[in-house]
Amino acid sequence: MAAQVREPVAASAASIVAEKSRPIGVFDSGVGGLSVLRVLEQRLPAENYIYFGDTARVPYGDRTPQEVRDFTVEIGSWLQEQGCKMILIACNTATVLGMKALAAVAQVPVYGMVEAAMAGAMAGVAGAAAGEAGGLWPLGLIATKGTVESGGYQAAVAAKAPGKPFYAQACPGFVPLIEKGILTGPQVEQAVEKYLKPLKEKGVGTLILGCTHYPFLAPAIAAYMGETVRLVDPARQLALMVEAYLKDRDLLNEGSMGTREFYCSGDGEAFKAQGSNLLGRPLIEIRKQVF
Numbered sequence: 168m169a170a171q172v173r174e175p176v177a178a179s180a181a182s183i184v185a186e187k188s189r190p191i192g193v194f195d196s197g198v199g200g201l202s203v204l205r206v207l208e209q210r211l212p213a214e215n216y217i218y219f220g221d222t223a224r225v226p227y228g229d230r231t232p233q234e235v236r237d238f239t240v241e242i243g244s245w246l247q248e249q250g251c252k253m254i255l256i257a258c259n260t261a262t263v264l265g266m267k268a269l270a271a272v273a274q275v276p277v278y279g280m281v282e283a284a285m286a287g288a289m290a291g292v293a294g295a296a297a298g299e300a301g302g303l304w305p306l307g308l309i310a311t312k313g314t315v316e317s318g319g320y321q322a323a324v325a326a327k328a329p330g331k332p333f334y335a336q337a338c339p340g341f342v343p344l345i346e347k348g349i350l351t352g353p354q355v356e357q358a359v360e361k362y363l364k365p366l367k368e369k370g371v372g373t374l375i376l377g378c379t380h381y382p383f384l385a386p387a388i389a390a391y392m393g394e395t396v397r398l399v400d401p402a403r404q405l406a407l408m409v410e411a412y413l414k415d416r417d418l419l420n421e422g423s424m425g426t427r428e429f430y431c432s433g434d435g436e437a438f439k440a441q442g443s444n445l446l447g448r449p450l451i452e453i454r455k456q457v458f
């Protein structure tokens with residue numbers, strides 16, 4: 168009788184541990200999502216992560232909405248097959264163009280960048296007047312062409328703060344620089360000035376880094392915009408949202424340091440070099456995954 172009672176309890180405890188230790192799937196078109204992974208690792212180091220960078224098909228920002236939607240569903244479904252307990256679209260372009268389609272077919276929760284970005288932008292400063300130093304408004308966004316043209320952020324801002332001044336700027340030159348590991352120097356400074364001048368002239372108070380590659384250019388962007396402009400890296404808020412989700416369901420992994428697996432669809436050596444540089448630690452093994 169006692170054995171009958173104990174057995175199911177033991178089995179269920181084991182399955183809870185197994186459930187907790189399932190990895191979190193994180194993906195981007197390339198190395199940009201590593202800016203999200205590094206924040207997740209700081210906040211939730213015990214989690215196991217699988218990262219995929221679609222470096223054979225980067226940049227997503229210049230592709231058609233249909234292509235990005237298909238890639239998002241394809242990669243998200245693959246991460247689910249790898250046993251991920253949740254999927255994080257660490258790419259704004261894939262979030263605005265593909266998250267709905269992926270969430271419709273996924274059996275695990277799917278998180279993207281836009282909600283996190285909005286939460287980060289609005290946090291704490293919504294009361295400040297337009298143009299006031301350190302104030303929220305006008306709100307600026309820098310992102311890929313695909314993200315800006317999708318209207319996804321425009322809709323999110325209109326829903327949160329109808330009628331408030333919002334300016335979106337596509338920066339198609341940034342991703343190729345970052346994928347090559349060029350984060351400082353004259354090419355970066357020229358590109359930063361070219362894309363950010365219009366936003367600086369509008370006097371934006373808060374600037375959303377609406378592409379996960381851009382936090383790697385944050386020092387150059389901050390230097391150009393000046394210290395009164397608040398830069399929002401949505402990754403921080405995303406990590407908090409992920410933590411809250413897992414905590415609520417008792418799904419946080421146990422232990423102190425989880426595993427990390429890296430995959431890319433393109434040149435593994437190039438990913439290893441850029442990824443190691445961006446994360447500030449050597450990446451040992453990059454596996455290949457081609458769709």
Ligand code: DGL
Nearest residue numbers: 226227228259260378379
């Ligand atoms: N890092 C991605 C984003 O957040 C996409 C960059 C690209 O591939 O164009 O939008």
